[in-house]
Amino acid sequence: MMAIARGMPATTAVQANVMSRVGRTVLGWLEKLKDSIADTPLYFWVYIGALVWITRQLTNRTSKATRRITVAGRQVHLNEAEAQMASNVVDIDKIDVDFSDVGGLDDVKDALTEHIKWPFQHQELFSGKTVRSHPKGVLLYGPPGTGKTLLARALAKELGCSFINVNTESIFSKWVGDTERNAAAVFTLAAKISPCVIFVDEIDSLLSSRSAMDATPHMHAKTIFMTHWDGLEKDSDARIIVVGATNRRFTIDDAIRRRLPLQLEVPPPDAKAREKILSILLAHDLEYNPKKEGLIRYVALKTAEYTGSDLSELCKAAALMPLREMESMKVGGASSAAPEKVPPLTQQHFDKAMERVKASK
Known part of the structure; x- marks a missing residue:
């Protein structure tokens, strides 16, 4: 104590001595806590929980970082999830089909023209209190090979829109949190490169009816998908349209089908x-x-x-x-x-x- 007092005031020396004893007490308490946790099965779950928390923190930091990328002919700032989704974007200049290249299906093409193309080209006629609607979702259903994907690409060409091709591989991920981020990235990317057509091929496999057997990330992804979709419906000026294609219409979640008010059958050709x-x-x-x-x-x-x-x-x-x-x-x-x-x-x-x-x- 005297040795400490020679180098510093007495009050400071006393405080240092007290802090030292408190520190030793805290360290001893932590050692006992660690030993007690290690002796119980809870230790394993605490360890796993800590790893999950650290992984999420590192992933969140990475996902918030953005970089400037050229997508659909324009420079945009994208986060990691959006940048990965950008590989599914087809520029309007790369789409080589329009409605004239689709043989038959005149009724379907007329419906898409009236309900989708006209509102895109003449927004002033579909705004305000008029009952003329501008659906933000279209479902094309029918047997395989009848031209549903071709129609969706032709629609994007007719509208002069970029085209995002969404499938299960581009959404679902084995990594924690990635599935939810990918679902959100579809819409945030579409907003940055709008006007845009979001095409969900085999929508029944991605947005099927929810059940207790669904994995939690998949359930969250569907909820996030619908939440962002609702944002499009509330924004009358949003120039984004979601087009789904399926040959199993009634396996799609009811809430998803409600967001697809324009449902058109694509039959085999006569x-x-x-x-x-x-x-x-x-x-x-x-x-x-x-x-x-x-x-x-x-x-x-x-x-x-x-x-x-x-x-x-x-x-x-x-x-x-x-x-x-x-x-x-x-x-x-x-x-x-x-x-x-x-x-x-x-x-x-x-x-x-x-x-x-x-x-x-």
Whole structure:
């Protein structure tokens, strides 16, 4: 005590001595607490809880950091989740289809034009107290291969919008908190690059009916998705539209279906629609064929159960048939063959192709 007093005032020396004893007491208490926790099963869960808390803190710090990235032709500041979601964005310039490239489905295209395209182009006619609506959600349902994805891309082109392709892989994650952040990032990214179409393919797998068997992150992701979606509905000026596609409409959560007021069936094509689809698919290959109309009519009548996707595969298979008849293709080697020497497509070519490509069930 005297040694301490020589170097400092007496009051300071007493305070230092007291603090030292208090520190030793606290350390001793903490050691006893640690030993008691270590002797119980609670220690394991305390350890796990601490790791989870630390992981969340580190993840939150990382996710809040932003960087400047070019998305859909514009420079925007994105956080980590938004930057990952940006890989699913298709720029309007990269979309090469519009409604004229969609064969048939005239009723569906008319409904999308009236309910979606007109409000986008003439907002002044759909604002205020008028009952004219501007739905922020569209559900396209029907059998696989009927053109639902093609319609969604064509709609984005018609609206002049960027296109975000959302699927389960881009939302769900095994890492703590990432699933919820990804669900929110879909809408925050869309707001930064609007006007934008958010396309949820196989929406039944992502936003199916909720149940007690759902994992907690998946349940939270659905709630976050709906919360942000509600924000779009309340903002009349938001130029963002959500389009879902499914072949199992009634497995979608009821709350999600309520947010999809415009529900349009995309049926398999009838004979007239098949003719239009074939005319688009074979526009180049039959450009100079004098029997073009008769051939298209023949194929349309022979493909009663084919979907649009089936017709596309059928045309690809038929287009290969004339190459089999060319001598230059039979001879091995890398010798070039002039396109003008390719034999024209005939009924026989399509008959052979139909043996290979069957209608999907």
